[in-house]
Amino acid sequence: MIEPGECFGELPLFDGSAYAASAIANKDSLVIRLHNAAFLKMLKDSPELYLRFLKLSSERLRFKFLLLKELACYGPEHRISTLFDYFKKSNRNISKKHHQLELTRQQIANMTGLRVETVIRSIRHMNDTGELTIERGKVFC
Numbered sequence: 001m002i003e004p005g006e007c008f009g010e011l012p013l014f015d016g017s018a019y020a021a022s023a024i025a026n027k028d029s030l031v032i033r034l035h036n037a038a039f040l041k042m043l044k045d046s047p048e049l050y051l052r053f054l055k056l057s058s059e060r061l062r063f064k065f066l067l068l069k070e071l072a073c074y075g076p077e078h079r080i081s082t083l084f085d086y087f088k089k090s091n092r093n094i095s096k097k098h099h100q101l102e103l104t105r106q107q108i109a110n111m112t113g114l115r116v117e118t119v120i121r122s123i124r125h126m127n128d129t130g131e132l133t134i135e136r137g138k139v140f141c
Contacts, residue, residue, distance in 0.1 A: 001092070001103075001107070002023070003092065006056065007053070007056070008023055009021075009023065010039075010053075010057075012036075013034070013036050013039045013040070016036075059090075063086065066082065066086060067083075067111060067112070067113075070082050070083075070112065071112070071113045076112070076114050076118050076119070076121075076122040077122045077125065077126055077131075079112040079113070079114065080108060080112060080114075080119065080122050080123065080126065081126070081131060083108065083111055083112055084101065084132070084141050087101070087103075087141075088141055099140050099141050100138050100139065100140050100141075101138075101139040101140070101141060105119045105120055105123070108123075123139060
């Protein structure tokens with residue numbers, strides 16, 4: 001999930017390999033494509049940009065590590081709960097006003113390695129145990 005102003009698809013700029021994933025915009029977006037030479041020149045000319053890019057890459061790597069650990073060690077509800085906690089702490093994909101999760105069940109399934117049916121069943125159980133709230137199909141943390 002890429003937020004406005006963030007970059008994506010940068011791995012080939014460093015290693016020359018193919019893109020690791022596809023991207024689909026779910027609303028109108030402006031995408032700027034940088035060639036390798038232009039990207040490396042920007043980083044060289046702007047140490048501040050380099051540090052911001054490094055911070056973003058580190059945050060993404062930390063998130064991937066979190067997900068890998070969850071996939072390897074824990075059950076569905078724990079995976080989902082950890083994902084929600086991450087988004088609450090990082091203020092991403094949760095509306096600030098009502099603490100509503102702004103992810104689809106399919107997106108949650110994709111991030112946790114679960115089937116959509118398992119996500120739905122687990123979220124319902126988490127609602128029953130008071131870990132979260134479901135109101136009119138919307139999930140609130």
